[in-house]
Amino acid sequence: MNYRLAFLGFGNVGRALAELLLAKRDELKSIHDITFTVTGIATARHGQAVDASGIDLPLALELGRNGRPLNALSAGPVPDNFLEFIRCSGADLLFENTPVNYETGQPAVDHLRTALELGMHAVTANKGAVVHAYHELSELARVMGRHFFFESTVMDGAPIFSLFRSALPVVRCKSFEGVLNSTTNLILTRMETGESFEDAIAYARQTGFAETDPAGDIDGHDAAIKVAALMTVLMNTPTKPGEVAYSGIRDISMEMVADAKANGERYKLICSAEFDGQKIRGRVAPRRVSSASRFYGIEGTSSMIHFETDVLGEFSLVENDPGPQTTAYGLLADFINAVRN
Amino acid sequence: MNYRLAFLGFGNVGRALAELLLAKRDELKSIHDITFTVTGIATARHGQAVDASGIDLPLALELGRNGRPLNALSAGPVPDNFLEFIRCSGADLLFENTPVNYETGQPAVDHLRTALELGMHAVTANKGAVVHAYHELSELARVMGRHFFFESTVMDGAPIFSLFRSALPVVRCKSFEGVLNSTTNLILTRMETGESFEDAIAYARQTGFAETDPAGDIDGHDAAIKVAALMTVLMNTPTKPGEVAYSGIRDISMEMVADAKANGERYKLICSAEFDGQKIRGRVAPRRVSSASRFYGIEGTSSMIHFETDVLGEFSLVENDPGPQTTAYGLLADFINAVRN
Numbered sequence: 001m002n003y004r005l006a007f008l009g010f011g012n013v014g015r016a017l018a019e020l021l022l023a024k025r026d027e028l029k030s031i032h033d034i035t036f037t038v039t040g041i042a043t044a045r046h047g048q049a050v051d052a053s054g055i056d057l058p059l060a061l062e063l064g065r066n067g068r069p070l071n072a073l074s075a076g077p078v079p080d081n082f083l084e085f086i087r088c089s090g091a092d093l094l095f096e097n098t099p100v101n102y103e104t105g106q107p108a109v110d111h112l113r114t115a116l117e118l119g120m121h122a123v124t125a126n127k128g129a130v131v132h133a134y135h136e137l138s139e140l141a142r143v144m145g146r147h148f149f150f151e152s153t154v155m156d157g158a159p160i161f162s163l164f165r166s167a168l169p170v171v172r173c174k175s176f177e178g179v180l181n182s183t184t185n186l187i188l189t190r191m192e193t194g195e196s197f198e199d200a201i202a203y204a205r206q207t208g209f210a211e212t213d214p215a216g217d218i219d220g221h222d223a224a225i226k227v228a229a230l231m232t233v234l235m236n237t238p239t240k241p242g243e244v245a246y247s248g249i250r251d252i253s254m255e256m257v258a259d260a261k262a263n264g265e266r267y268k269l270i271c272s273a274e275f276d277g278q279k280i281r282g283r284v285a286p287r288r289v290s291s292a293s294r295f296y297g298i299e300g301t302s303s304m305i306h307f308e309t310d311v312l313g314e315f316s317l318v319e320n321d322p323g324p325q326t327t328a329y330g331l332l333a334d335f336i337n338a339v340r341n
Numbered sequence: 342m343n344y345r346l347a348f349l350g351f352g353n354v355g356r357a358l359a360e361l362l363l364a365k366r367d368e369l370k371s372i373h374d375i376t377f378t379v380t381g382i383a384t385a386r387h388g389q390a391v392d393a394s395g396i397d398l399p400l401a402l403e404l405g406r407n408g409r410p411l412n413a414l415s416a417g418p419v420p421d422n423f424l425e426f427i428r429c430s431g432a433d434l435l436f437e438n439t440p441v442n443y444e445t446g447q448p449a450v451d452h453l454r455t456a457l458e459l460g461m462h463a464v465t466a467n468k469g470a471v472v473h474a475y476h477e478l479s480e481l482a483r484v485m486g487r488h489f490f491f492e493s494t495v496m497d498g499a500p501i502f503s504l505f506r507s508a509l510p511v512v513r514c515k516s517f518e519g520v521l522n523s524t525t526n527l528i529l530t531r532m533e534t535g536e537s538f539e540d541a542i543a544y545a546r547q548t549g550f551a552e553t554d555p556a557g558d559i560d561g562h563d564a565a566i567k568v569a570a571l572m573t574v575l576m577n578t579p580t581k582p583g584e585v586a587y588s589g590i591r592d593i594s595m596e597m598v599a600d601a602k603a604n605g606e607r608y609k610l611i612c613s614a615e616f617d618g619q620k621i622r623g624r625v626a627p628r629r630v631s632s633a634s635r636f637y638g639i640e641g642t643s644s645m646i647h648f649e650t651d652v653l654g655e656f657s658l659v660e661n662d663p664g665p666q667t668t669a670y671g672l673l674a675d676f677i678n679a680v681r682n
Binding site for chain 1: 368
């Protein structure tokens with residue numbers, strides 16, 4: 001079965017996904033009988049291309065890597081805007097990889113809704129769309145007989161949502177606790193070597209793990225939106241990021257990190273959600289942990305989540321040293337799981 | 342959709358499964374539209390029962406707990422042997438929970454083959470059947486349009502096989518490393534408190550984690566068969582337990598454990614498989630690990646597996662404090678996944 005794919009966003013993650021699709025082309029065919037044609041690629045600053053007969057993906061990758069416009073690859077005139085692009089793409093599945101909007105989830109929500117209304121599967125790495133429209137988009141997908149999947153929104157491509165959805169039927173998540181923000185964990189790990197907060201941020205920027213404005217990570221917004229997404233999907237508790245009590249790592253000084261280290265301890269930014277007797281509450285806060293903590297050994301950009309469940313006891317998932325490739329894998333897995341179900 | 346279920350083996354795990362099925366009855370119906378009728382239960386020492394109209398499961402549980410024979414629950418004459426039992430059960434799915442045979446996998450392999458030939462799904466917690474007949478039984482299942490699933494054979498009910506099968510399509514496992522035998526890990530953890538090897542074994546027996554003859558665990562057979570199962574299924578490398586180079590923990594003395602502890606280290610029985618340049622080699626051996634090791638914090642009966650993959654980098658799964666309930670959950674998950682696919 002051949003699937004037409006549209007890419008909305010063709011940055012590091014979008015291009016890593018394109019490379020992964022090409023690398024796994026033979027296995028997709030031989031194992032899953034899946035072939036694909038990319039019928040649309042849209043970017044915010046480097047143009048768009050739409051071609052029902054298939055865009056030359058290696059060429060698009062080369063243009064994308066060099067920051068050159070994609071318009072030359074388009075078979076016809078380029079659509080006026082992203083919603084028009086989605087319509088013109090004629091795709092069976094949209095990969096939505098636009099930047100996160102913490103406040104409203106837009107415009108990603110509109111992109112995903114449009115794709116689903118047109119009968120496409122909708123796959124995204126955008127956390128904003130999950131916390132602001134999970135129930136709406138899931139219900140729309142159900143009605144349309146399609147899927148809305150978003151594995152890459154938490155812990156990159158590590159299987160969190162698909163784990164509960166497919167591998168762990170009827171398991172209920174009672175609580176979770178995790179280290180879910182790579183940037184802050186990298187900064188805290190660097191500070192243990194005596195590096196200042198500012199230098200650690202500079203390093204995180206330089207290696208591509210922090211944004212130009214890293215406030216979203218440092219002040220805990222990114223972690224809070226992940227907690228809200230997990231509570232919404234895994235604990236059936238619709239939660240906005242603002243409902244998560246969160247603080248970041250800005251107040252963790254070099255002296256505090258050094259004092260912890262001298263005592264065999266470390267600071268970690270811990271994300272959690274649990275039932276407090278009245279309701280399920282989400283929280284993000286730095287915590288000083290000893291070597292007895294399961295989070296002690298989670299260094300650098302690695303992450304970990306620990307679940308307490310009703311019938312499978314407690315278990316954890318650890319992801320080591322993620323990158324755009326692992327995020328891209330989550331999107332690929334969503335594609336395969338959407339069309340094979 | 343209603344499914345007729347047969348239990349071959351009704352010990353701790355089989356009974357925990359029966360309890361779990363009853364506890365999750367409403368969710369199975371509401372979430373997955375699955376209802377069930379138990380049409381057969383067979384045990385080695387407490388009789389059998391077959392009833393096409395459905396066995397009273399709570400009553401069977403009470404008899405089983407008290408070691409009383411099940412024959413009174415049978416609608417007709419009790420079958421002569423287990424293969425005859427499988428035929429008479431008229432089930433849609435067999436839960437095979439007979440004891441492991443390291444050498445041949447029998448008689449579990451015959452039970453599972455018979456079930457599949459009769460058009461049943463075959464679900465087992467029996468490692469022997471996986472290492473001795475994975476390819477044969479999987480191919481038979483494919484031909485019959487049924488499933489052969491065995492999630493509970495490694496790390497109890499934690500999702501290992503289903504993770505790769507469903508959540509991680511097209512990911513290749515390149516190597517793994519883990520602490521996979523609860524009994525030896527419990528013994529090593531107890532020895533750190535100054536308990537002797539013999540007393541630690543006695544404790545493990547008393548709490549139900551070690552067999553009356555714990556040699557299978559202590560000498561590494563159990564760990565080796567798990568390595569062989571993982572290599573066979575996840576690395577596409579058919580492997581018999583005897584092909585895994587293994588040693589156990591019998592030579593780890595109290596003095597060695599105390600010396601490690603004094604240096605902030607611990608002994609762990611490490612299971613692994615990796616490509617050595619020529620072929621994939623499985624190994625089980627004790628290793629002294631420092632607090633920097635990911636296995637350092639895996640205490641008592643907990644277990645952990647770490648995977649290196651081609652496109653999802655490295656990740657780990659940790660299971661805390663398993664019991665018959667978690668093994669039972671793996672069997673339940675296999676049932677649900679078999680019938681919903």
